[in-house]
Amino acid sequence: MKENIIFIHGLTGTKRAFKKQIEYFNQEYHTYTYDLLGHGEHIGKHVHFTLDNLVKQLEAFYDANGIKEAHICSLSYSCYPSAIFANKWKERVKSLCFIGGHYNAPSKLLDVLKFYWDTRDEDYETWLKKYSNDIYPKESILDPYSAISKRIYYKFGLKLDDQILKNAIWHRLNYDLRSHLEGLSTPVLWVMGEYDSLYKSTLTDLKSIIPHVIYKEIKHAGHAANLFRPNCFRDVYENFLVHYTMEKTSQRKMLNII
Template structure:
């Protein structure tokens, strides 16, 4: 019987973020991806964009698809519902993969989040433009990964209801995800792009938070490493799933 992978996208994204992964892994696994509340096909629907609502959405997917147990693979903010679900429903999770994952820690990332929680600027568009730029700062004179990530985040963020991204900031500042991560006992693969410096600043104590974590950086990638270098990510994740662990 095939094992199952559930893919969870990040803010401003949709289930299409994992299209290339699903095209490959569906040959060997049952694969599922869905649109988070307020995103994709749920864009214009009235939504309960709370962590409770997001976790309930994932629980409903498990029930509707009759999934008894699955590997969870999430991008960025998707690590919040994935982790909370994994702690709440331990019996249903085989492993966790985080791409561009982050958590509440005193870091340059938290400074950016706090700044944009406290400042609204002249319009949502202006706020989002500044926020997108500061989330993916240029690490060099010209960082193509930061430029691409900034443009994508701004472009698709404009389609979201204004409260979505602002509520997500509250979640990341106020919810103690680190406490939940410390309770994780299943295998964990944590993948970051080597250019994803701001988000990497929040996980400097990752080995202490999850002692059994397998951490990998994919070179020449930005925040969504699976999208920048899908084949490199595919090889890494496939090996992790086969072995139940990675290699340091």
Template sequence: MMNIYSFGQGQAIIFIHGLVGNHNAFRKEMAELSTDYHVLSYDLLGHGEDRGVEVSFTLEDLLQQLHQVFQKSGIEQAHLCSLCFSSYIANAYAYRYPTKVLSLMHIGGHYNNPSPLFDTFQSIGDIQSLPYEEWIYQIATKINWNSPYAEESIEIFTQYARKIHPSVLKQAFQIRLQSDIKELLKEIKHPVMWIMGEYDYLYKSAIYDLHQIVPHVHYVEVPSAGHVVQAYQSRLLIDIYKQFLSKIQIKGDMVVRSI
């Protein structure tokens, strides 16, 4: 059973939360945008009503789940707004179903480039023999590398990760290591906005060639923000996203103008 949370009318925006999060990750953004758009969110597999349950959490499973959101909501097309890990889902979905996606907005998005971030994901696999609580803490400390918000981020991540079944997290890191999202991105022609926090150093290490593989990307670094930009600069994020959306015009199935 999957709950879909839906508000407003107009063009659809589907918000996809990050790993160990939930459908409330974009609560403020959804409330603001629901005055002009049909906004939707849902819980990823193993994160909602089945939180703590061992589930199949492959990229294919996650694509099928997102496809169900379109089908159950009667949506033909939507903008996709993703956070961190869910950028893998959004990009792969846009590649597979290009006519169903109007635009892509990635917050803290990344892909599988040789980088300190990729090295970190590999090292996380090496510590899976630890007790789960210690493994979670090691993940949190490794992915919050050199950030002024590290202490707060570690506390939040460990709090929510404890509620997720260990197999879900392990499958998620396999997706990050094995999915060739970079090659898919090269084929994507949709309008793309990429948001990174000023202090999101580790995740920025993986996207050094973003403008080469997505020449039309609109890239913005948000000041005084860490990895989860909306936690620090929600108002600014909303304004940036509104401006991006306002410059996209749709005619039939075609995007005819964007930034």
């Protein structure tokens, strides 16, 4: 029987962010994705963009599609609702994959978020232009990914209800995601792009928070590593899923012998 994978996009994105991964993994898995509140088909609409509502949205998606358990693969900010969901519904999550995941540890990223929270009353278009530029800083002349990321973020961020990105900053400044990460017992794959130092700055104590985490870094990739290097990400994720499945099968066989 095929297992399930749910792919969840990040801020300003849509469910098409995982188009290539869905096409590939659909051969061996049932693959699913959806638009976050206020995104995709509902972009521009006013929504109550809270972590509680995002978790409820994922719960409703499970129920609407008759999913009992699934692997969850989430991009960037979506690691927040995914981790919260995984702690609340441990039996419904087979594994977690965080691409560009981060949490509110003292870091360069947290400093940027604090600054833009404090200046959130500025004209939204001006504020977003500056914010997009600072969360995707250019790291070197060999880094073309920041320019692409900031252009996409700004273009689609303008179309969102202007409270969504500001609420997301508030969540990352104030919500204790680390306590949820510490409580995870499910297998966790954490994937970062080589040119993603700002977001990687939050991960200095990742191994102590999740001792069993598998950390992988994809060369020549920016923040959304699955978009910049889809084939590399596919191989990393597939190896993780195969290893996890083999390990669980072996454990079940041992239990049957005993």
